[in-house]
Amino acid sequence: MEETHHKFMQKALLLADRAEQQDEVPIGAVLVYQGEIIGEGWNQSISLNDPTAHAEIMAIRDAANKIKNYRLNNTTLYVTLEPCSMCAGSLIHARVEQVIFGASDQKAGAVESVYQLLDSNDKQHRVKWQGGVLAEECSSKITKFFVTKRAENKATNKKTEQEPSTRRNEEHEG
Numbered sequence: 001m002e003e004t005h006h007k008f009m010q011k012a013l014l015l016a017d018r019a020e021q022q023d024e025v026p027i028g029a030v031l032v033y034q035g036e037i038i039g040e041g042w043n044q045s046i047s048l049n050d051p052t053a054h055a056e057i058m059a060i061r062d063a064a065n066k067i068k069n070y071r072l073n074n075t076t077l078y079v080t081l082e083p084c085s086m087c088a089g090s091l092i093h094a095r096v097e098q099v100i101f102g103a104s105d106q107k108a109g110a111v112e113s114v115y116q117l118l119d120s121n122d123k124q125h126r127v128k129w130q131g132g133v134l135a136e137e138c139s140s141k142i143t144k145f146f147v148t149k150r151a152e153n154k155a156t157n158k159k160t161e162q163e164p165s166t167r168r169n170e171e172h173e174g
Protein backbone atom coordinates (compact mmCIF):
# COMPACT_ATOMS: atom_id res chain seq x y z
CA MET A 1 0.00 0.00 0.00
CA GLU A 2 2.77 2.38 0.96
CA GLU A 3 4.47 1.72 -2.36
CA THR A 4 1.27 2.46 -4.27
CA HIS A 5 0.79 5.68 -2.34
CA HIS A 6 4.33 6.77 -3.14
CA LYS A 7 3.95 5.96 -6.81
CA PHE A 8 0.84 8.08 -7.24
CA MET A 9 2.12 10.89 -5.04
CA GLN A 10 5.21 11.05 -7.26
CA LYS A 11 2.89 11.53 -10.20
CA ALA A 12 1.04 14.30 -8.34
CA LEU A 13 4.41 15.93 -7.65
CA LEU A 14 5.17 15.90 -11.38
CA LEU A 15 1.89 17.69 -12.02
CA ALA A 16 2.83 20.20 -9.33
CA ASP A 17 5.86 21.01 -11.49
CA ARG A 18 3.50 21.84 -14.30
CA ALA A 19 1.79 24.38 -12.09
CA GLU A 20 5.17 25.88 -11.28
CA GLN A 21 6.00 26.17 -14.98
CA GLN A 22 2.86 28.31 -15.27
CA ASP A 23 4.03 30.42 -12.34
CA GLU A 24 1.37 28.92 -10.08
CA VAL A 25 1.87 27.59 -6.56
CA PRO A 26 3.10 24.02 -7.21
CA ILE A 27 0.30 21.71 -6.14
CA GLY A 28 -0.68 18.63 -8.12
CA ALA A 29 -3.31 15.88 -7.91
CA VAL A 30 -4.27 12.61 -9.56
CA LEU A 31 -7.48 10.64 -9.28
CA VAL A 32 -7.06 6.87 -9.33
CA TYR A 33 -9.62 4.17 -10.13
CA GLN A 34 -8.65 0.49 -9.91
CA GLY A 35 -4.96 1.28 -10.08
CA GLU A 36 -5.30 3.59 -13.09
CA ILE A 37 -5.05 7.37 -13.21
CA ILE A 38 -8.32 8.68 -14.64
CA GLY A 39 -7.90 12.34 -13.77
CA GLU A 40 -5.01 14.80 -13.54
CA GLY A 41 -4.93 18.29 -12.14
CA TRP A 42 -2.60 21.04 -11.10
CA ASN A 43 -3.19 24.43 -9.56
CA GLN A 44 -4.20 26.93 -12.26
CA SER A 45 -6.19 29.58 -10.41
CA ILE A 46 -4.16 32.53 -11.68
CA SER A 47 -3.75 31.46 -15.31
CA LEU A 48 -7.43 30.56 -15.68
CA ASN A 49 -8.69 33.53 -13.61
CA ASP A 50 -10.56 30.91 -11.64
CA PRO A 51 -10.39 30.83 -7.85
CA THR A 52 -11.81 27.29 -7.93
CA ALA A 53 -9.09 25.91 -10.19
CA HIS A 54 -7.27 24.05 -7.42
CA ALA A 55 -5.43 20.86 -8.35
CA GLU A 56 -8.06 18.64 -6.72
CA ILE A 57 -10.96 20.29 -8.55
CA MET A 58 -9.12 20.05 -11.88
CA ALA A 59 -8.44 16.33 -11.32
CA ILE A 60 -12.07 15.68 -10.33
CA ARG A 61 -13.36 17.54 -13.42
CA ASP A 62 -10.94 15.72 -15.67
CA ALA A 63 -12.01 12.31 -14.35
CA ALA A 64 -15.75 13.03 -14.29
CA ASN A 65 -15.54 14.23 -17.89
CA LYS A 66 -13.64 11.17 -18.91
CA ILE A 67 -16.00 8.64 -17.36
CA LYS A 68 -19.10 10.77 -18.06
CA ASN A 69 -20.32 10.56 -14.51
CA TYR A 70 -20.65 13.15 -11.77
CA ARG A 71 -20.06 10.45 -9.16
CA LEU A 72 -16.56 9.16 -8.71
CA ASN A 73 -17.27 6.15 -6.54
CA ASN A 74 -14.41 3.88 -5.47
CA THR A 75 -11.72 6.36 -6.45
CA THR A 76 -8.72 7.69 -4.55
CA LEU A 77 -7.45 11.23 -4.90
CA TYR A 78 -3.74 11.89 -4.34
CA VAL A 79 -2.82 15.52 -3.76
CA THR A 80 0.44 17.11 -2.66
CA LEU A 81 -1.17 19.51 -0.15
CA GLU A 82 -3.96 18.99 2.36
CA PRO A 83 -7.25 19.96 0.69
CA CYS A 84 -8.96 23.25 1.57
CA SER A 85 -12.64 23.45 2.56
CA MET A 86 -13.80 23.86 -1.05
CA CYS A 87 -11.87 20.81 -2.21
CA ALA A 88 -12.84 18.69 0.80
CA GLY A 89 -16.48 19.56 0.08
CA SER A 90 -16.04 18.61 -3.57
CA LEU A 91 -14.62 15.24 -2.60
CA ILE A 92 -17.79 14.57 -0.61
CA HIS A 93 -20.05 15.67 -3.49
CA ALA A 94 -18.10 13.50 -5.92
CA ARG A 95 -18.33 10.49 -3.58
CA VAL A 96 -14.58 9.96 -3.75
CA GLU A 97 -13.71 7.02 -1.52
CA GLN A 98 -10.48 8.31 -0.03
CA VAL A 99 -7.99 11.14 -0.24
CA ILE A 100 -4.26 10.76 0.33
CA PHE A 101 -2.32 13.98 0.77
CA GLY A 102 1.29 14.99 1.24
CA ALA A 103 1.99 18.14 3.24
CA SER A 104 -0.37 19.58 5.84
CA ASP A 105 -1.71 23.09 5.35
CA GLN A 106 -1.74 24.87 8.69
CA LYS A 107 -3.51 27.91 7.25
CA ALA A 108 -6.32 26.40 5.23
CA GLY A 109 -6.26 22.62 5.55
CA ALA A 110 -9.77 21.29 5.97
CA VAL A 111 -9.01 17.62 6.62
CA GLU A 112 -7.06 17.81 9.85
CA SER A 113 -5.25 21.14 10.31
CA VAL A 114 -7.89 23.89 10.53
CA TYR A 115 -11.15 22.05 9.94
CA GLN A 116 -11.93 18.36 10.01
CA LEU A 117 -14.65 18.35 7.36
CA LEU A 118 -14.19 14.75 6.29
CA ASP A 119 -14.62 13.45 9.82
CA SER A 120 -17.77 15.41 10.50
CA ASN A 121 -19.83 14.33 7.52
CA ASP A 122 -21.37 11.01 8.39
CA LYS A 123 -24.79 11.66 6.95
CA GLN A 124 -23.85 12.38 3.36
CA HIS A 125 -20.76 10.40 2.51
CA ARG A 126 -17.62 9.71 4.45
CA VAL A 127 -14.33 10.21 2.63
CA LYS A 128 -11.48 8.26 4.20
CA TRP A 129 -8.18 10.09 4.38
CA GLN A 130 -4.49 9.78 5.13
CA GLY A 131 -1.90 12.55 5.24
CA GLY A 132 1.87 12.73 5.37
CA VAL A 133 2.71 10.76 2.21
CA LEU A 134 6.01 12.17 0.87
CA ALA A 135 5.18 15.20 2.99
CA GLU A 136 8.74 16.53 2.96
CA GLU A 137 8.98 16.59 -0.84
CA CYS A 138 5.52 18.05 -1.20
CA SER A 139 6.05 20.90 1.25
CA SER A 140 9.60 21.75 0.20
CA LYS A 141 8.42 22.17 -3.38
CA ILE A 142 5.98 24.85 -2.22
CA THR A 143 8.48 26.48 0.12
CA LYS A 144 11.13 26.66 -2.61
CA PHE A 145 8.62 28.22 -4.98
CA PHE A 146 7.96 31.10 -2.61
CA VAL A 147 11.63 31.56 -1.77
CA THR A 148 12.49 31.81 -5.49
CA LYS A 149 9.55 34.10 -6.12
CA ARG A 150 10.60 36.45 -3.33
CA ALA A 151 14.17 36.55 -4.63
CA GLU A 152 12.94 37.34 -8.14
CA ASN A 153 10.66 40.05 -6.88
CA LYS A 154 13.47 41.56 -4.89
CA ALA A 155 15.79 41.46 -7.89
CA THR A 156 13.33 43.20 -10.16
CA ASN A 157 12.19 45.46 -7.35
CA LYS A 158 8.67 44.49 -8.27
CA LYS A 159 5.82 44.90 -5.88
CA THR A 160 5.51 41.59 -4.12
CA GLU A 161 2.54 39.67 -5.34
CA GLN A 162 0.13 38.74 -2.63
CA GLU A 163 0.23 35.07 -1.86
CA PRO A 164 -3.24 33.62 -1.93
CA SER A 165 -4.09 33.07 1.71
CA THR A 166 -5.35 29.56 0.98
CA ARG A 167 -1.91 28.59 -0.14
CA ARG A 168 0.04 30.26 2.58
CA ASN A 169 1.88 28.12 5.02
CA GLU A 170 3.35 29.05 8.38
CA GLU A 171 6.89 28.29 7.33
CA HIS A 172 6.66 30.54 4.27
CA GLU A 173 5.95 33.48 6.45
CA GLY A 174 9.02 33.16 8.66
Ligand SMILES: [Zn+2]
Binds near residue numbers: 054056084087088
Ligand atom coordinates in the same frame (compact mmCIF):
# COMPACT_ATOMS: atom_id res chain seq x y z
ZN1 LIG B 1 -8.63 23.53 -2.58
